[in-house]
Amino acid sequence: MDARDHHRFSDAVSVFREMRLPEPAVPSGYAALIEAYDLRVPHPLTMCAIGSRHKVFEAEGWRIYTPRHAPAATLEGHLTFALKYEGLDLAVLKRLFQAVEPSDLEAMIAAKPTSAYMRRIWFLYEWLLGRALDLPDAKSATYADIVDTKMQWAGKGTTSTRHRVRNNLPGTPDFCPMVRRSDTLDQFVQMKLDAQAQAIIGKISGSLLARTAAFLLLKDSKSSYAIEGEAPPHDRIQRWGKAIGEAGKYPLNETEFLRLQQIVLGKDNRFIKMGFRKDGGFVGEHEQDTRMPLPDHISARPNDLPDLIRGMIAFDQDHAPDLDPVIAATILAFGFIYIHPFEDGNGRIHRYLIHHTLSARGFNPPGLAFPVSSAILDRILDYRAVLESYSKRALPHIDWRPTAKMNVEVLNDTGDFYRFFDATPQAEFLFQCVERTITHDLPEEADFLRRYDLFRSRIEAHVDMPASMIDLLFNFLKQNNGQLSKRARRAEFAMLTDVEAEDFAAIYQEVFQGDQP
Incomplete structure (x- = not known):
């Protein structure tokens, strides 16, 4: 040999x-x-x-x-x-393993029956292919971890006495993306961002925290649609915000995936085939003249979806709890977006799964959803780049042809490209977004609301003005760098005296442009 x-x-x-x-x-x-x-x-x-x-x-x-x-x-x-x-x-x-002769592996393993490397290879062959090599059970050897935890993130593990190994793979043969250890990820985990979030909200009053949570939830919902280039009616944004607010409440299963798609797309879905795809799918454009598909990413084949979805559900229930919450959220959410199981709605559900995992693990404080979509929207080019970092490597190995409807039909076996991939760049990106929401968005939103309450109370001390007018006054002052424009003084705020207008501008500048009140 x-x-x-x-x-x-x-x-x-x-x-x-x-x-x-x-x-x-x-x-x-x-x-x-x-x-x-x-x-x-x-x-x-x-x-x-x-x-x-x-x-x-x-x-x-x-x-x-x-x-x-x-x-x-x-x-x-x-x-x-x-x-x-x-x-x-x-x-x-x-x-x-599909390409080599089983007898070559059997001879290689039998020659070194106590080698940890050989026993790991033996286990992985049988785990990945679902068939046994012609080898007797290992008789003696120190148990070895399948995943080297110094190199990659792993689960707690279960023992396999046949191979004398601990299967600490973070998934099943149906779905098991891996994340490598990196200095960046180690530093993020050591930051204990969930504890930082708890410390920040501990300094916010209960009533202010409730309003902060509502603002952040609406911000995330709007941003998730904006990422897709959509501006849906306010009621759809509110329904989606409500779903995000309940993230982690319901276990993932096929019914839950379908429920989420219904919420995302709303009642008018006449032009969308609801449910899991029965046809191929891709992300990209069509050639202008011929309408030929120009894919940047090709979705999993429809016949692979049942196994992949079952694998994601098993990961969520059995393996995600063993991992750092942000790393678990990465694996589930980015696995979902690469699989792309629906004709439409995949992007928003992908980002919902981030909330689902973080909430289910208690990473974010109860009732508070970090506006991850807002952080993603602010870094949209980086987001697209991290999505494409894997799609570009997978696309050359996918054989496809255009269909009569100018969709794509995949011709080769590609299921493993979606169940096994390296999610390290995606995990580093998601950690960056989560850190921003905790260290920037959360305290900034709470500080804004506190300042606004002070601004409103000081205006009300001068005049009896409805809340809607105070809000309009604030917006005019904000748009004009702390001054009321001549147009506003002649129109909406013509009733104000010159002294009042000057006082209100001074209040705005002191509260919003000065030092912390």
């Missing part, structure tokens, strides 16, 4: 599948296995190779290791290298 395998693996190259390396190097680990077995699968975000220098460095999407790290040019050598230095890429592993 070794001699035959040796010829599978390449020597030093400067280009790997149209991707330049920072210097000539020998692809190793997953990159070597993808090339050797011609695996049609999205490549890892960072691939590995062996260079000539005695220094490990990263550049241009590659991590270049030293000659002393070089694995044996065999299936076993590169598999072991991948597990040791790259962690788990379940999509690559599954395609690899």
Whole structure:
């Protein structure tokens, strides 16, 4: 096997599948296995190779290791290298296991029955493919974790006595995206943002907190529609806001997904096929003259949806509680948006799932929804870039043809692209948005309402003015940098004396433009 395998693996190259390396190097680990077995699968975000220098460095999407790290040019050598230095890429592993002869794996594992790497490979083969290798149960060996928790986030785990391993994968074979450990994520987790939020609201009075929560909820609901380029009637925004306010209250199941779609799309859904898709789907444009689809992202095949949805539900119920809430929210929400199970409404439900996970885990204070959609809207280009970071890597491996209705029909097996992907960039982005809502939006909204209450009370001390007029006065002053315009003085506020107009402008400037009142 070794001699035959040796010829599978390449020597030093400067280009790997149209991707330049920072210097000539020998692809190793997953990159070597993808090339050797011609695996049609999205490549890892960072691939590995062996260079000539005695220094490990990263550049241009590659991590270049030293000659002393070089694995044996065999299936076993590169598999072991991948597990040791790259962690788990379940999509690559599954395609690899489908491509190799089971007898080769059986011989490799039987030769080193106590090796933790071999037992992990053995378990992963049977877990991913749902069929057993012709090997007797492991007799003795220290139990090994399937996921190296120094490299990737994992669940609590259950033991497999057959392989003498702990299955701490954060999902099932139907749905198990992975998130790598990174300095950015470790720092965010250590910040304990949920505790920071509790400390902030502890300084806000009960009545003010209730109004702050209502403002933030409306802000999030409006922003979620704005991200989709929609301006729906106010009643739909309110209904969606009500749904967000109840996020985490109901367990996820197929009925709940369908209920959420109904709320998002409203009563007039004559032009939308409600429910889970029966046809293909894509995100993108149509060519102007021919109407040919120009996809930026292709959704999961309709026949893959039942397994994928079942996997998301199982993740939410059984695995999300073991993970950091923001990381769990990332896996569920971004998994959903890549799967795109509905014809319409996917984007808003994707963002709802963030609220669902955070609320169900008690991350946000009771009755308070962080306006994550508002933070996303303010960083819309970054949001699109992080969505596309995976879609661009998956799209070249999806075969499709246009349908008569200028939709897409996927021709190859792509289900694994949606159940197994690296959600690390998405988790870092979501943490940034959550941090902003807690450290910026929450205290800023509460401070604004407190200042507005002071402004209103001081105006009312001068004149008996209806609340609607005080609100109009505030807006005019805000729009004109703390002064009433001549037009406003001649029209809506013609009844004010010059002294009153000057006093009200001074009150606004003191309350909103001065130091903290």
